[in-house]
Amino acid sequence: MNTGSPVLEINEVGPRDGLQIEARMVPTEDKIAFVDALSDCGFARIEVTSFTSPKAIPALADAGAVMQGIRRRPGVIYTALVPNIRGLERALEAGVDEMNLVMSCSETHNRANLRMTRQQSFDELSQVLAAAARAGAPCNVSLSTAFGCPFDGDVQAEQVLDLAARLVDAGANGITLCDTTGMAYPNQVGELCADAARRLPGVALTVHLHNTRGMALANAVTAWQAGITRFDAAAGGLGGCPYAPGASGNVNTEELVHMFECMGVRTGVSLESLLAILRGLPGLVGRELPMALLRAGPRLAAHPPPAWLAERFGPAGDAA
Template sequence: MMKLPDHIQLREVGPRDGLQNEAKPVPTADKIRWIDQLAAAGPTYIEATSFVSPRWIPQLSDAAAVMSGIARRPGVTYAALVPNMKGLHYALAAGIDEAAVFLSASETHNRSNVNKSVAETLPQLREVAEGALQAGRTVRGYISTVFGCPFEGSVPLTDICRLIEAYLEMGVREISLGDTIGVANPKQVETVLAYLLARYPADVLALHFHDTRGMALANVLVSMEMGITRFDAAAGGLGGCPYAPGASGNLASEDLVHCLHAMGVATGVDLEQLLAAAAYIQEKIERPYPASHMLASWR
C-alpha cells in the first residue's frame, strides 16, 4: 500500500524559473500582481526573481522593482536566485528573505550555464552563502542535471554527494535536486534517493522535476513514498532551462496540488486561487490556458 506524507511543502518557482525562459517581456506590474496572487493562494515559499545580469536574462532585469512592489504576506518566504556577490548586494538591499545559489552536477552544463567549472563555481557560491548568512538571511542551494545532463548523459552519484556536502558545509538549509531536462523516471528516482537518503536526512532535500516527457508527477509520488516532502513547481507549468537543450516546462503547481489533494495529502494551498493565478500569467505571456484546467473539481 502506498505510504504518503500527511503534508508537503510547495516551493513556487514560477516567477523566477518559470519566467526566465519566456521571450515575451512581462511588465513589472504584471509580475507583482502575479506574485501577490500566488501568495494569496497559500504557498509559504515563492522564488520571486533573480539578481543576475540583465544581459543574461533580460526578463528578470526588474528584480529590485519586483521585490519592492510585492505585498509581503506574513509567513511567506520571498526568495531570489543570487549568482554572485554583486547580485547579493542588490538582493539584500531589495529585502529578500532567502538567497538561492546554484550550480550543475555536470561540468559541461555548468560551463554552459555560468561559464565556469564546478571547482571554480563553488568558492563563489560559498562567498554568497557566507554573505547572506551574515546578513541574517537563509540560503537554499540548487543542483542541476542530477538525473541526467543534455551534454554528458548520466551523472555519477558520487558527484552529487560531493556537491551536497559542499552546500551543507556552507550552511545551506535546503538543497533542491533538479531534473533539468526532464529525463528522470520513477525507478531512477528511487535509485538516486535510496543512495542519497542513506547519507543525508530527507528534510534537507527537495526535488525539482521538469515535465518534458510527462513523468514529473510519477516521480513526485516515488519521492514522497521515500520521505521527501518538499517540491519545486511553477504555476502554469512555465519554465525550462535556456542552457539545457530539450528542456521543457516545470511541473505545474496546479497539477501537483490537484493530485495531492485528490490523494488526501495537504498542501496549504487553495487550488481555485492557484488556478486563477496560473491562468493570469498564461494570458500575460499570450499562451492559451486550457479551460479544463480551471475546473478544480468535478461538479
C-alpha cells in the same frame, strides 16, 4: 502503497524560473500582481525573481523593483536566485527572505549555463554562502542536472551526493535536486532522494521536476514516498532551460497540488484560487500554456448532462 508525509510544502517558482525564459517582457507591475495573487493561494514559498546581471537575463532586470513592490503575506517565504556576491548584496537590500544559489552536477551543463567550471562555481558559491551567513540570510542551493545531463548523459548519484555534502559543509541550509531536463525516472528519483536523506540528515531537501518526457508526476510520487516534503513547481508549467535542448517547462503546480490533494496529502494551496490565476497566464506571457487541468477541471468537477437525457428519462433521481 508506501506513503510519505501527510503534509507538503510547495515552492512556486513561476515568477522567476518561469518568466525568465519567456519571449514576452512582462511589465514590472504585472509581475508584482502575479506574485501578490500567488501569495493569496497558500504557498509556503514563492521564488520571486533573480538578482543576476540584467545583461544575462534582461527579462528580470527589474528584480529590485519587483521584490520591493510585492505585498508580503505573513507565513510566506519570498526567495530569489542569487548568482554571486553582487547579487547577494542586491537581494539583501531588497529584503529577500531566502537566497537560492545554483550550479550543475555535470561539467558541460555548468560551463554552458554558468560560463564556469564546476570548481569555479563551487568556489564562488562558497563565498556567497559565507557572506550570507554573516548577514543572517538562509541559503538553499539548487543542483541542476542531478538526474541526468543532456550533454554528458547519466550523472552518478555519488557525484551528486558528494557535491551536496560539500555545499552543506560550506553553509547551505537546504539542497534542491533538480531534474533540469526531464531525464529522471521514478525508481532513480526514489533512490537518489532516499540516499540524500540518509547522507544529509537534518538538511531541507527539495525536488525540482520537469515534465519533458511525461514522468514529472510519477517522479513526484516516488520522491514523496522516499521522504521528500518540499517540491518546486510552476503555475501553468511555465519555464524551461535555455541550455537544456528540448526541455519543457516545470511540473505544473496545479497538477501537483491536485494530485496530492486527491491522495489525501495536504499542500496548503487553494486549487480554486490557483486555477483563477491560470486563466490570465496566457495573456501575461503572450502564448498558450499546457494547462490540461484548467480545461478539464478538478477530478470531481460536475458537468451538466446532455439536455436530451431529461427529455428521455426524466429528471435525475426519478429512477426507481
